[in-house]
Amino acid sequence: MTKLQTFTKGFFKENPTFVLILGMCPTLATTTSAINGLSMGLATLFVLVLSNIVISAIAPMVPDKVHIPVYIVVIATFVTILQFVMQAYTPQMYKTLGIFIPLIVVNCIVLGRAEAFANKHGILDSALDGLGIGLGFTISLTVIGIVREIIGMGSIFGYKFISGDGILVFVMAPGAFLVLGYLMVLFNKIAKKN
Amino acid sequence: MAAKSNLTNMLLVLTGTCLICSALLAGIYSVTAEPIAQTNKNILMESISAVVPDGVQISDAKPLSVGGKDSEYYECSKDGSVVAYAIKSESAGFGGALTLMVGITTDGIVYNASVLSHSETPGLGANCTTDEHFKAQWKGFDPSSKILAVKKDGGDVDAITASTITSRAYTLAVKNAVEAYKNIKGE
Numbered sequence: 223m224t225k226l227q228t229f230t231k232g233f234f235k236e237n238p239t240f241v242l243i244l245g246m247c248p249t250l251a252t253t254t255s256a257i258n259g260l261s262m263g264l265a266t267l268f269v270l271v272l273s274n275i276v277i278s279a280i281a282p283m284v285p286d287k288v289h290i291p292v293y294i295v296v297i298a299t300f301v302t303i304l305q306f307v308m309q310a311y312t313p314q315m316y317k318t319l320g321i322f323i324p325l326i327v328v329n330c331i332v333l334g335r336a337e338a339f340a341n342k343h344g345i346l347d348s349a350l351d352g353l354g355i356g357l358g359f360t361i362s363l364t365v366i367g368i369v370r371e372i373i374g375m376g377s378i379f380g381y382k383f384i385s386g387d388g389i390l391v392f393v394m395a396p397g398a399f400l401v402l403g404y405l406m407v408l409f410n411k412i413a414k415k416n
Numbered sequence: 417m418a419a420k421s422n423l424t425n426m427l428l429v430l431t432g433t434c435l436i437c438s439a440l441l442a443g444i445y446s447v448t449a450e451p452i453a454q455t456n457k458n459i460l461m462e463s464i465s466a467v468v469p470d471g472v473q474i475s476d477a478k479p480l481s482v483g484g485k486d487s488e489y490y491e492c493s494k495d496g497s498v499v500a501y502a503i504k505s506e507s508a509g510f511g512g513a514l515t516l517m518v519g520i521t522t523d524g525i526v527y528n529a530s531v532l533s534h535s536e537t538p539g540l541g542a543n544c545t546t547d548e549h550f551k552a553q554w555k556g557f558d559p560s561s562k563i564l565a566v567k568k569d570g571g572d573v574d575a576i577t578a579s580t581i582t583s584r585a586y587t588l589a590v591k592n593a594v595e596a597y598k599n600i601k602g603e
Contacts, residue, residue, distance in 0.1 A: 254538060284429055285421035292433050299437040303444050310451035313459060317533075375539065390539040 228347050232354030234416075238331045239362035239402075240409040245331040248322045249363060250398040256379045259367025261315050262322060263360025267353070268304055269326050273297045274340040274352035281341035293336045298327045331359060362405075369401050467519030467528040468492045468500040480600065483507065483592030489600065492519075500527055501600060505593040509585040511535040514544075516586065518593035524601075526557040529590055541582030550576050550583070554590065564591040 223231075238244045248266070253259040276296050284292050305323055308316040316323065326332065335355055340348040371377055374392035376384035391397045419425060464474050472492035480489045482505045490502040500521045506513050512535035519527040530551075536542045544550060553574055557564075565571025566583050575583035 280433075283419060285419050285426045287421035288426045288430050292429060295433050295437050299441060302441055306444050306448040306452065310448040310455055313455045387539055390537075393538045 225350060229350040229354040232358035234413055237358045237362060238355055239359060240406050244334060245329045245359065248325065248329060249366065250402060252319055252322050253363050253367040253370055253398060254393050255371040256364055256367040258318055259363035260360065262319055263363040265304060265323060266326055266329060266331065267356030267360055269297065269300045270332050270335060270356040271349055271352035272300045273332055274335055274348040275345055277336045278340040278343055278345050278348035293333060297332050301326045331355065366401055366405060370397055463517045463530060463532055464490055464502040466530050467517050468502050469527060472499060480596055482596040498522060501597055503593040503596050505589040507585045507589040507592065509534055509536050510541045510581040511537060514585045514589060516589045518590055520593065520597045524560060526554055526559065526590060529554040536582050541579040543576050543579060544582050544586055547576050550574065559594045564594065
């Protein structure tokens, strides 16, 4: 696999949301609006890239039997750093994403990439992999957020283009499932054609 | 690939990882602790100054029981005398706790109220933070001449359309704050 493929596979071929169907909990819960989806994606991207780099660097030294606890400690460290920084400089966003920031620790995408990729590949490849998968996740969450916000609130990134309310159910939990389902169908139809 | 496990290297690697990670976190914490405290304080101060008259000195938090729950209030003074109280009041909304900051001037009139945190339904109950008509009625609400209950319950508060439970919770939180204010004055 070339470096470019390592980077771009997260967008289509191994898109974490629509193809691998990983990390569904934050996907469904935080995509109530475009900006929330985008922020959650970027938060995960940050943790994913750094944990992939560190784990690929330390993997040869880590004894097999304790590799999961070691990886989790590394991931939890980056998540906590992210939490401190968000609390200090973006308090509004921290409040909106709430519990889903600490829950990045148990996001299966992060540990999944560590297990499936980072501990078998070099630092550069792992960084590219994290960046690609993270961007794929970010784009997917943003798209879901955009669709839910347009239908549910009649706005896009907070800019209202209709007066009055949209179809509110799309901002709530059932709407998350509906939008995710239909986007998954659409995505896989397009992906199959190519 | 991964090193073969034995007690020594497992112990060393786990201890080492934890030590390095906690040292890193301690470092980051010491850098961000002050901005975090500052940010939280700013948010609180903004929420207080939004509900009391302009240009007042805000005191430190003082403990107070509001609606049977432990809460806190802030004395707002101008030229050395207290002109208003900002009271934190919590009630059960539709989706969870609804926390308000209620400003009451010393003549017993609600100066204003604002939402500190809520988990109401987006587009319905969550409109209690944006609905201009609903918000405006708290400005200068006089609890001695108006009844603190939604119109459906025989009071003088206009509820938000389709969000009676949230409106009731909001009204109750203001009512509890007014009761708590009487306790402060009674002391």
